[in-house]
Amino acid sequence: MSTEPPAAGAETSATPPYRLPRTGIGTDTHAFAPGRELWVAGLRWEGYEVGLEGHSDADVVAHAACNALFSAAGLGDLGAHFGTGRPEWAGAPGVKLLAEAARIVRAAGFEIGNVAVQVVGPFPKIGKRREEAQELLSATVGAPVSVSGATTDGLGFPGREEGLTAVATALVY
Numbered sequence: 001m002s003t004e005p006p007a008a009g010a011e012t013s014a015t016p017p018y019r020l021p022r023t024g025i026g027t028d029t030h031a032f033a034p035g036r037e038l039w040v041a042g043l044r045w046e047g048y049e050v051g052l053e054g055h056s057d058a059d060v061v062a063h064a065a066c067n068a069l070f071s072a073a074g075l076g077d078l079g080a081h082f083g084t085g086r087p088e089w090a091g092a093p094g095v096k097l098l099a100e101a102a103r104i105v106r107a108a109g110f111e112i113g114n115v116a117v118q119v120v121g122p123f124p125k126i127g128k129r130r131e132e133a134q135e136l137l138s139a140t141v142g143a144p145v146s147v148s149g150a151t152t153d154g155l156g157f158p159g160r161e162e163g164l165t166a167v168a169t170a171l172v173y
């Protein structure tokens with residue numbers, strides 16, 4: 001590894017057009033609410049008395065993945081592209097926002113390496129439908145999407161079953 005500074009004008013990873021792959025991070029949190037369908041990771045989860053409250057279907061996995069993609073591409077965040085003031089996104093399924101986020105990232109000149117998302121909360125049990133969720137979200141993004149789950153051991157608002165959070169990373173190049 002050279003310790004010499006780059007020659008004047010030499011292209012480095014710190015200069016446009018930033019040719020190295022870029023990673024991004026995203027989260028999303030929504031409260032549980034009665035009378036809503038529970039949509040998480042693009043899937044409808046039956047048998048629960050609550051869904052997630054939001055302007056769209058509040059799919060925290062899809063939203064965190066959108067935020068991670070926009071973060072990796074330096075294109076802002078969910079609200080910058082799908083603001084709650086825009087009626088066309090009212091009730092929108094998470095996979096619709098995710099497909100649009102992937103289109104926006106590619107339109108900006110990037111290709112998508114992969115996305116990884118983890119749900120933080122006691123339910124729904126992502127592991128029971130992991131393959132189904134990964135196949136759907138990977139087809140939606142056009143790149144591998146991995147989905148996992150973790151609880152908070154009863155701690156905090158997820159442990160009190162007040163809401164759900166998802167954390168995502170994305171790689172673009």
Ligand SMILES: Nc1ccn([C@@H]2O[C@H](COP(=O)(O)O)[C@@H](O)[C@H]2O)c(=O)n1
Binds near residue numbers: 119120121128150153
């Ligand atoms: N929403 C969730 C939460 C957890 N899992 C699975 O349970 C395992 C144990 O979770 P802890 O975080 O309490 O250790 C976890 O590794 C997942 O396999 C899940 O599927 N969905």
Ligand SMILES: C[C@@]1(CO)OP(=O)(O)OP(=O)(O)OC[C@H]1O
Binds near residue numbers: 056082
């Ligand atoms: C998705 C949008 C738009 O419908 O609203 P919500 O469904 O409330 O979800 P949020 O995670 O708050 O992101 C903001 C908005 O872009």
